Amino acid sequence: MIQANTLRNFTEQVFLSIGCPDADARLAADVLVSADLRGVDSHGVARLPGYVRLYDHGRLNPTPDIRIVHESPSTAVIDGDRGLGLVVGPWAMQVAIEKARVAGTGWVAVRNSNHFGIAGYHAMLAVEHDMIGQAMTHAAPLVAPTFSLDKLLGTNPIAVAIPAMTEPPFLADFASTAVAYGKLEILQRKGQSAPSGWAQDAEGQPTTDANAVRNGGALLPLGSDREHGSHKGYGLGAIVDIFSGVLSGANYGPWVPPFATAGFMSASEGVGIGTGHFFGAMRIDAFRPADAFKQHMDTWIQRFRSAKAVDGHRVLIPGDPEREMEAERLANGIPVLDPVIRSLEELGDRFGIKL
Amino acid sequence: MIQANTLRNFTEQVFLSIGCPDADARLAADVLVSADLRGVDSHGVARLPGYVRLYDHGRLNPTPDIRIVHESPSTAVIDGDRGLGLVVGPWAMQVAIEKARVAGTGWVAVRNSNHFGIAGYHAMLAVEHDMIGQAMTHAAPLVAPTFSLDKLLGTNPIAVAIPAMTEPPFLADFASTAVAYGKLEILQRKGQSAPSGWAQDAEGQPTTDANAVRNGGALLPLGSDREHGSHKGYGLGAIVDIFSGVLSGANYGPWVPPFATAGFMSASEGVGIGTGHFFGAMRIDAFRPADAFKQHMDTWIQRFRSAKAVDGHRVLIPGDPEREMEAERLANGIPVLDPVIRSLEELGDRFGIKL
Numbered sequence: 001m002i003q004a005n006t007l008r009n010f011t012e013q014v015f016l017s018i019g020c021p022d023a024d025a026r027l028a029a030d031v032l033v034s035a036d037l038r039g040v041d042s043h044g045v046a047r048l049p050g051y052v053r054l055y056d057h058g059r060l061n062p063t064p065d066i067r068i069v070h071e072s073p074s075t076a077v078i079d080g081d082r083g084l085g086l087v088v089g090p091w092a093m094q095v096a097i098e099k100a101r102v103a104g105t106g107w108v109a110v111r112n113s114n115h116f117g118i119a120g121y122h123a124m125l126a127v128e129h130d131m132i133g134q135a136m137t138h139a140a141p142l143v144a145p146t147f148s149l150d151k152l153l154g155t156n157p158i159a160v161a162i163p164a165m166t167e168p169p170f171l172a173d174f175a176s177t178a179v180a181y182g183k184l185e186i187l188q189r190k191g192q193s194a195p196s197g198w199a200q201d202a203e204g205q206p207t208t209d210a211n212a213v214r215n216g217g218a219l220l221p222l223g224s225d226r227e228h229g230s231h232k233g234y235g236l237g238a239i240v241d242i243f244s245g246v247l248s249g250a251n252y253g254p255w256v257p258p259f260a261t262a263g264f265m266s267a268s269e270g271v272g273i274g275t276g277h278f279f280g281a282m283r284i285d286a287f288r289p290a291d292a293f294k295q296h297m298d299t300w301i302q303r304f305r306s307a308k309a310v311d312g313h314r315v316l317i318p319g320d321p322e323r324e325m326e327a328e329r330l331a332n333g334i335p336v337l338d339p340v341i342r343s344l345e346e347l348g349d350r351f352g353i354k355l
Numbered sequence: 356m357i358q359a360n361t362l363r364n365f366t367e368q369v370f371l372s373i374g375c376p377d378a379d380a381r382l383a384a385d386v387l388v389s390a391d392l393r394g395v396d397s398h399g400v401a402r403l404p405g406y407v408r409l410y411d412h413g414r415l416n417p418t419p420d421i422r423i424v425h426e427s428p429s430t431a432v433i434d435g436d437r438g439l440g441l442v443v444g445p446w447a448m449q450v451a452i453e454k455a456r457v458a459g460t461g462w463v464a465v466r467n468s469n470h471f472g473i474a475g476y477h478a479m480l481a482v483e484h485d486m487i488g489q490a491m492t493h494a495a496p497l498v499a500p501t502f503s504l505d506k507l508l509g510t511n512p513i514a515v516a517i518p519a520m521t522e523p524p525f526l527a528d529f530a531s532t533a534v535a536y537g538k539l540e541i542l543q544r545k546g547q548s549a550p551s552g553w554a555q556d557a558e559g560q561p562t563t564d565a566n567a568v569r570n571g572g573a574l575l576p577l578g579s580d581r582e583h584g585s586h587k588g589y590g591l592g593a594i595v596d597i598f599s600g601v602l603s604g605a606n607y608g609p610w611v612p613p614f615a616t617a618g619f620m621s622a623s624e625g626v627g628i629g630t631g632h633f634f635g636a637m638r639i640d641a642f643r644p645a646d647a648f649k650q651h652m653d654t655w656i657q658r659f660r661s662a663k664a665v666d667g668h669r670v671l672i673p674g675d676p677e678r679e680m681e682a683e684r685l686a687n688g689i690p691v692l693d694p695v696i697r698s699l700e701e702l703g704d705r706f707g708i709k710l
Contacts, residue, residue, distance in 0.1 A: 072459030072641035074429040103458050104427030109642050132602075145659060147668035152659055160594050170597070172590035178583050197583045204665035222577055222584050228533050228552050229577050235527035235673045236591075238659075239515050242525070246651045247487075247642045253658055271654060286427035287464050287602045296601045299626060303608055304500060304507055304593075310559035313502035318590045 001333030002341075002355075007045055008033045010344065010355050014048060017351035018055045019062035020084070028086035031117040036334045039325035042182030043118045046340045049347060050259060051084065054114060059257075060084065066091050074103040077248055078110045082274060085116030085137075089277060093125045093135065096281040100131055104286030109248035112274035115139070115259045119159035120173035120322070126161060126281040127169045130290040133161040134280035138244040140258040143177055144218035145234040146226055149204050151218045152253050155181060156240035161319075163284070164297035171319030176237035178224045184210050197224035243278040250276030356688030357696075357710075362400055363388045365699065365710050369403060372706035373410045374417035375439070383441035386472040391689045394680035397537030398473045401695045404702060405614060406439065409469060414612075415439065421446050429458040432603055433465045437629060440471030440492075444632060448480045448490065451636040455486055459641030464603035467629035470494070470614045474514035475528035475677070481516060481636040482524045485645040488516040489635035493599040495613040498532055499573035500589040501581055504559050506573045507608050510536060511595035516674075518639070519652035526674030531592035533579045539565050552579035598633040605631030 008029045015025035036044030054060035064083030068076045076095050080088035092108045099106025116122065119135040126133030139154025159173035179198045187194050187210035194210045201207040202216030206225070213219055221233030245252030251272045284290040307315040336344075341355070348355050363384045370380035383406075391399030409415035419438025423431045431450050435443035447463045454461025471477065474490040481488025494509025514528035534553045542549050542565035549565045556562040557571030561580070568574055576588030600607030606627045639645040662670040691699075696710070703710050 070641075070643060072638070073457070075459040075637070075641040077642050102428070104430040105460060105462055107460055107637065145662065145670055147665045148659075148662040148670045149665060150662040150670075152662060160590075162597055170593070172587075172594060174584070174587040174590055176587075178578065195582050222587050223533065224579075224583050227550050228579050228583075229529070231671075231673070232529040232531075232577050235515075235529055238525070238673060239527060242517055242652070242655065246648060246655060247639075249643055249647075252651070252655055271651065282430070282462065283427070284602075286425075286430040287432050288425060288604055292604075293601060296607070296626065297597070300597065300601060300607055304503075307500065307503040307505040307507060310502045310504060315500055315503045315505075316586075318586070318593060 002336050003333050004033055004037055004330060006355070007036060007334060007336070010348070010353060011045055011048055013353040014052065014347055014351060015062075015084070017353065018052060018060075021063065024084065024087045027090060028084050031086040031089070031121050034121050035118045036336070037326045037329050038118070038120070038322035039329070040118050040322070041337075042180060045336065045344060047115065049343045050115075052347060054259075060114065064088070068095065074099050074105050074107060076106070076108045078108055080110055080113035080274065082112055082114070085113045085275065085277070088113040089116035089122045089135070089279070090125060092277065092279050093122045093133070093281070096279045097126055097129055097131060100126075100281040100283045100286070105280065105282045108279045109243065110277040110279070111248040111250035111272060113250075113277060114257070114275050116277055118173065119157045120161065120171050122279060123159035123161035123173070124169065124171060127163045129281070130163060130284050132163070132282040132284065133159075135159045135277065136240045136244060137277040138241045138252065138256050138275065140256050141254045142181055142213060142219045143221055143237060144200060144204065145238075146221065146231045147204065149202070149218075150254065153221075153234070153237040153241055154256055155219065156237040158236070158240060162297060163294055164301055165291070165294035167298050167301040168323055169319060170297065170301065170317060171322070173318075173322070176222050176233050176240060178220050178222055178233070181213065181219060184213060184219075240278070244276035245272060247278065248276040250274055252276075357691050358688050359388055359392055359685060361710070362391060362689060362691070365703070365708060366400055366403055368708040369407065369702050369706060370439070372708065373407060376418060379439065379442045382445060383439050386441040386444070386476050389476050390473045391691070392681045392684050393473070393475070393677035394684070395473050395677070396692075397535060400691065400699060402470065404698045405470075407702060409614075415469065419443070423450065429454050429460050429462060431461070431463045433463055435465055435468035435629065437467055437469070440468045440630065440632070443468040444471040444477045444490070444634070445480060447632065447634050448477045448488070448636070451634045452481055452484055452486060455636040455638045455641070460635065460637045463634045464598065465632040465634070466603040466605035466627060468605075468632060469612070469630050471632055473528060474512045475516065475526050477634060478514035478516035478528070479524065479526060482518045484636075485518060485639050487518070487637040487639065488514075490514045490632065491595045491599060492632040493596045493607065493611050493630065495611050496609045497536055497568060497574045498576055498592060499555060499559065500593075501576065501586045502559065504557070504573075505609065508576075508589070508592040508596055509611055510574065511592040513591070513595060517652060518649055519656055520646070520649035522653045522656040523678055524674060525652065525656065525672060526677070528673075528677070531577050531588050531595060533575050533577055533588070536568070536574060539568060539574075595633070599631035600627060602633065603631040605629055607631075
């Protein structure tokens with residue numbers, strides 16, 4: 001078990017070591033470690049070596065000149081200047097919030113960025129301003145559209161954060177696939193097979209092989225197969241890709257650059273600039289008084305949480321599991337896997353930082 | 356086979372007969388028949404008797420005073436005054452489009468409406484203005500959240516329409532459930548069982564009983580079960596419910612009034628006013644020049660459509676199947692089921708209209 005503060009300090013030092021300004025290093029560390037706290041281990045410090053590899057290969061600018069390249073009263077397009085997505089994301093979300101203050105809503109498409117951590121972190125930034133926050137991003141292609149053999153979409157997550165009055169916020173944050181790739185990686189390490197409906201093999205047939213995606217197969221969209229609505233998950237992932245990529249002037253579809261998680265791969269030729277995201281903020285009182293809305297959100301949340309449940313289960317509100325995990329990990333520390341600890345220690349050796 | 360024009364004229368006459376103004380009757384008929392043309396038979400003229408039942412029970416105002424009750428530069432809340440959702444929808448979408456013209460985007464929450472037909476019709480209204488259109492609506496509760504025995508959400512569809520240059524528009528229009536309820540109704544009529552993953556029984560267990568939803572069971576969210584991401588479909592349906600209901604001041608969750616499809620049921624006590632929807636319009640050139648965007652959309656569409664496909668299949672773009680169906684039915688007529696024809700003839704007898 002490692003305390004969140006320890007991980008955060010270490011991560012901040014690493015980002016400082018590759019040349020990030022103080023505030024950026026602190027923010028980026030906070031975004032990454034918030035994933036570990038919430039139990040989304042695949043998007044936390046396990047990715048720190050990947051960001052450093054991006055830097056080593058000249059694909060990450062530690063001192064970006066993030067700027068608005070186009071705007072209207074309720075919109076903006078932001079060029080991230082190859083900065084850390086972990087920093088570009090909150091920067092863009094801040095623009096969305098400022099737009100919403102004046103115009104009622106703010107919508108920001110981002111290009112020339114890279115992996116921004118967990119979408120929910122960014123969406124949640126709006127909630128303290130009595131706004132609904134939205135964040136989405138595309139990612140490197142691992143997912144086959146319905147009936148496709150080609151991998152054309154990333155896991156393309158969407159997050160929506162909605163404030164309530166006395167209840168904690170509603171926070172939906174989910175990939176548009178049946179399952180996150182990280183869950184297949186866990187099964188790969190254990191040598192176990194996967195449930196049918198998570199992946200297809202190289203011929204596009206259902207498979208339980210946890211290694212299928214690495215052997216010419218693909219992750220499946222939410223819905224798994226046509227009979228269970230995979231065309232809907234495909235549609236959802238496509239919307240995220242178009243908002244993040246085509247609207248912003250970034251790459252899209254199969255041209256989205258890979259994130260350097262498992263060794264560095266060169267970016268494809270490309271049809272735009274870097275990786276893209278899309279953010280939104282809607283001021284509640286641009287629709288109705290914030291207090292009335294939040295009271296009704298309490299009613300909504302309490303009604304759903306008190307639903308009669310299947311034996312041995314309870315009905316959760318989106319955001320409940322991650323918030324419960326965060327409370328537990330803040331109290332007891334974060335269980336970081338040995339291979340991740342070793343990769344962090346390697347970074348520590350390189351930069352002279354103690355974990 | 357019935358020609359679209361014949362169905363449209365008949366439907367228009369029925370709406371005129373219950374007191375709708377000329378333009379409203381024509382518009383409502385166009386929205387309904389567009390569903391039949393696109394192959395979404397469950398949302399077309401088969402529902403016409405339901406709208407008349409709503410009128411008979413005083414729940415439908417044929418001459419509504421639809422009005423904006425609150426607004427900001429990029430938002431509005433609209434009270435539909437118990438008007439036809441088929442008319443309130445395009446009215447609200449027009450407001451979203453006008454807002455987007457000035458503010459870059461427009462977002463409209465609607466309350467005090469009822470069933471608005473197919474979401475895609477409304478979303479598509481933005482496309483001719485070089486805008487991205489969005490439309491969503493909640494509906495009467497048929498769907499159980501993950502691990503719930505209670506039905507708390509409707510099939511809650513989302514539509515997103517995106518213009519391209521030479522390619523037809525991208526149009527995703529899908530329920531947030533594994534399957535539309537209409538598909539279970541077809542199996543019920545045939546006395547056939549359903550694939551597992553579409554519905555659960557009264558104990559919340561997987562079932563292949565096509566009658567399960569009528570016997571204490573529920574439709575399942577997109578993803579079908581927890582292992583395949585049903586919490587994501589639940590999250591998606593919840594977002595639609597909150598945007599349509601809580602943001603607008605309509606009902607929400609289990610309090611959404613039933614649509615009078617299979618006999619009239621009285622509306623629940625309620626926590627708001629009527630049924631709600633949510634619409635959006637984003638001006639493309641509030642982000643980047645419309646021509647550049649649309650050219651890249653052509654590239655996106657052509658790349659996805661030309662993907663290598665599973666043997667015997669092809670990779671479709673969201674909107675392809677409905678557009679192909681529309682071309683065929685415009686040419687050859689619409690196959691209306693006998694029970695639907697009989698129900699229309701009954702309306703015809705009542706109002707003195709020939710089908």
